[in-house]
Amino acid sequence: xxxxxxxxxxxxxxxxxxxxxxxxxxxxxxxxxxxxxxxxxxxxxxxxxxxxxxxxxxxxxxxxxxxxxxxxxxxxxxxxxxxxxxxxxxxxxxxxxxxxxxxxxxxxxxxxxxxxxxxxxxxxxxxxxxxxxxxxxxxxxxxxxxxxxxxxxxxxxxxxxxxxxxxxxxxxxxxxxxxxxxxxxxxxxxxxxxxxxxxxxxxxxxxxxxxxxxxxxxxxxxxxxxxxxxxxxxxxxxxxxxxxxxxxxxxxxxxxxxxxxxxxxxxxxxxxxxxxxxxxxxxxxxxxxxxxxxxxx
Amino acid sequence: xxxxxxxxxxxxxxxxxxxxxxxxxxxxxxxxxxxxxxxxxxxxxxxxxxxxxxxxxxxxxxxxxxxxxxxxxxxxxxxxxxxxxxxxxxxxxxxxxxxxxxxxxxxxxxxxxxxxxxxxxxxxxxxxxxxxxxxxxxxxxxxxxxxxxxxxxxxxxxxxxxxxxxxxxxxxxxxxxxxxxxxxxxxxxxxxxxxxxxxxxxxxxxxxxxxxxxxxxxxxxxxxxxxxxxxxxxxxxxxxxxxxxxxxxxxxxxxxxxxxxxxxxxxxxxxxxxxxxxxxxxxxxxxxxxxxxxxxxxxxxxxxxxxxxxxxxxxxxxxxxxxxxxxxxxxxxxxxxxxxxxxxxxxxxxxxxxx
Numbered sequence: 001x002x003x004x005x006x007x008x009x010x011x012x013x014x015x016x017x018x019x020x021x022x023x024x025x026x027x028x029x030x031x032x033x034x035x036x037x038x039x040x041x042x043x044x045x046x047x048x049x050x051x052x053x054x055x056x057x058x059x060x061x062x063x064x065x066x067x068x069x070x071x072x073x074x075x076x077x078x079x080x081x082x083x084x085x086x087x088x089x090x091x092x093x094x095x096x097x098x099x100x101x102x103x104x105x106x107x108x109x110x111x112x113x114x115x116x117x118x119x120x121x122x123x124x125x126x127x128x129x130x131x132x133x134x135x136x137x138x139x140x141x142x143x144x145x146x147x148x149x150x151x152x153x154x155x156x157x158x159x160x161x162x163x164x165x166x167x168x169x170x171x172x173x174x175x176x177x178x179x180x181x182x183x184x185x186x187x188x189x190x191x192x193x194x195x196x197x198x199x200x201x202x203x204x205x206x207x208x209x210x211x212x213x214x215x216x217x218x219x220x221x222x223x224x225x226x227x228x229x230x231x232x233x234x235x236x237x238x239x240x241x242x243x244x245x246x247x248x249x250x251x252x253x254x255x256x257x258x259x260x261x262x263x264x265x266x267x268x269x270x271x272x273x274x275x276x277x278x279x280x281x282x283x284x285x286x287x288x289x290x291x292x293x294x295x296x297x
Numbered sequence: 298x299x300x301x302x303x304x305x306x307x308x309x310x311x312x313x314x315x316x317x318x319x320x321x322x323x324x325x326x327x328x329x330x331x332x333x334x335x336x337x338x339x340x341x342x343x344x345x346x347x348x349x350x351x352x353x354x355x356x357x358x359x360x361x362x363x364x365x366x367x368x369x370x371x372x373x374x375x376x377x378x379x380x381x382x383x384x385x386x387x388x389x390x391x392x393x394x395x396x397x398x399x400x401x402x403x404x405x406x407x408x409x410x411x412x413x414x415x416x417x418x419x420x421x422x423x424x425x426x427x428x429x430x431x432x433x434x435x436x437x438x439x440x441x442x443x444x445x446x447x448x449x450x451x452x453x454x455x456x457x458x459x460x461x462x463x464x465x466x467x468x469x470x471x472x473x474x475x476x477x478x479x480x481x482x483x484x485x486x487x488x489x490x491x492x493x494x495x496x497x498x499x500x501x502x503x504x505x506x507x508x509x510x511x512x513x514x515x516x517x518x519x520x521x522x523x524x525x526x527x528x529x530x531x532x533x534x535x536x537x538x539x540x541x542x543x544x545x546x547x548x549x550x551x552x553x554x555x556x557x558x559x560x561x562x563x564x565x566x567x568x569x570x571x572x573x574x575x576x577x578x579x580x581x582x583x584x585x586x587x588x589x590x591x592x593x594x595x596x597x598x599x600x601x602x603x604x605x606x607x608x609x610x611x612x613x614x615x616x617x618x619x620x621x622x623x624x625x626x627x628x629x630x631x632x633x634x635x636x637x638x639x640x641x642x643x644x645x646x647x648x649x650x651x652x
Contacts, residue, residue: 091427092371092373096566096623100567100627103619104621229432232429267443271443278421278433282421
């Protein structure tokens with residue numbers, strides 16, 4: 001039983017990491033209806049830029065600000081170069097454009113900073129917390145808990161931003177109805193730029209956490225692939241959905257790998273989340289918290 | 298003037314229903330086939346045949362399959378490489394386990410297996426669409442590759458699932474020279490491309506396009522959605538499966554499941570975006586483009602800009618150019634190279650008297 005709980009908690013905490021990436025997807029999808037496949041590449045780009053700047057001897061906080069600046073520039077450039085010329089294209093075309101964007105950003109990041117694996121130290125050890133270990137015999141990684149804390153802060157901050165600021169209200173209006181938002185004078189392009197910049201910030205946070213965990217390397221782009229089933233499960237338009245979906249995917253994935261994977265040769269965590277999400281879709285096509293979609297001719 | 302259909306009268310139903318109703322098209326296709334079948338094997342050297350023409354044809358077939366599903370039936374798939382893998386491994390097992398299995402039958406059966414798997418993974422398309430479906434096809438991509446790697450029966454218990462394709466032999470003739478392999482692939486691709494061309498202009502193809510344009514409306518006018526969508530998945534996977542078998546037998550020879558990874562799926566998707574979504578010729582144009590571009594870039598980096606570009610940029614140039622081109626095409630010419638060819642034909646119709 002103890003072992004079960006240990007796996008479960010480990011899974012839940014790694015699910016938090018998936019939620020980070022899924023969060024970026026949800027933000028952009030809500031505000032612009034674009035399914036941004038490049039989110040994983042943005043995570044990679046952000047982490048690599050941060051580490052690259054850090055290596056030149058810049059202090060931590062300045063590097064953070066500079067990396068955030070780079071993400072804002074990237075977001076604005078994306079809006080200007082990719083999204084604006086593609087207004088009124090079918091969503092699927094925009095989706096394919098973001099696949100192109102993925103390749104472009106990946107290439108760009110590696111061309112700028114090289115493709116070697118870098119370590120990233122945030123100053124938090126990836127070791128079990130002693131007092132929990134003593135009390136219950138369950139190992140909970142300090143780093144994972146830190147990541148969960150960051151996620152909580154991030155989600156709260158985003159929720160407050162969306163709920164109580166002028167820009168947040170405008171963002172929600174745009175997410176609700178583009179045309180209605182335009183007609184009451186909300187500048188759509190500015191909103192999009194802000195959303196892409198915020199998504200860039202989320203990508204930066206995700207990149208730092210993932211990078212500190214697994215090293216800053218090309219594999220970071222695959223985090224996007226892990227976030228997709230999370231999105232399906234949680235619904236594309238819901239921030240809480242991204243979190244809950246991440247927790248469900250993270251925990252079931254680890255449990256399946258430990259209890260099921262042993263019987264079939266292991267490695268099932270590559271596809272298990274997808275099959276789970278797929279099975280879930282058949283029952284509830286709009287996800288846990290997604291908006292119900294009604295077809296009209 | 299060169300391309301004018303005026304004066305070409307159809308006096309029978311047969312002539313009205315032919316695949317290429319315009320005489321210039323027929324002549325063009327005949328010339329193209331003549332060049333491909335007669336001139337090319339004689340002129341091209343081994344590198345061209347093995348390194349460029351055979352992969353070009355194989356990828357064209359896969360792109361054709363994806364184009365049927367994505368371009369005509371409107372169901373975006375990110376798992377085409379997995380269906381290729383099914384075709385390759387199924388053909389291998391049919392050849393291995395059944396004595397005296399004819400090669401072409403094995404290819405066809407490989408395609409049929411891929412089609413069956415395609416139907417299974419197409420089932421979610423009845424409930425979900427758009428991005429959700431794209432993600433669902435990723436399930437196929439990861440699951441199938443995992444299964445082929447883990448279950449060693451598929452690869453006859455070889456390490457890490459590597460299979461070596463058997464010798465290709467039809468009626469005692471062994472296809473081992475590059476020319477013969479090229480001709481075999483070309484024949485299969487030609488037949489299947491003509492079949493596809495015929496399919497998409499018939500009732501089936503029209504049903505696909507109706508579903509693509511608006512599935513609710515299509516349902517209202519009496520198109521069976523389930524039947525149509527699953528048929529698109531089956532046919533598309535069949536094409537991908539045969540392409541996978543050819544990839545293993547005529548192109549690479551020794552393949553492992555990991556060779557059919559997500560990157561290959563993306564590559565095929567890029568082919569139809571650049572070539573033209575929803576067009577048969579687009580699959581060929583896109584495939585040619587994607588096969589030739591890396592070679593062109595290599596030459597450019599190594600010979601023209603030799604030493605000028607820092608190695609970090611040079612090695613990532615391909616990624617960036619691919620990504621940039623996808624965005625460029627989607628913005629500037631969403632219908633791809635095939636549309637450019639269409640425009641050329643329109644121009645030729647008027648040329649040299651533009652009024």
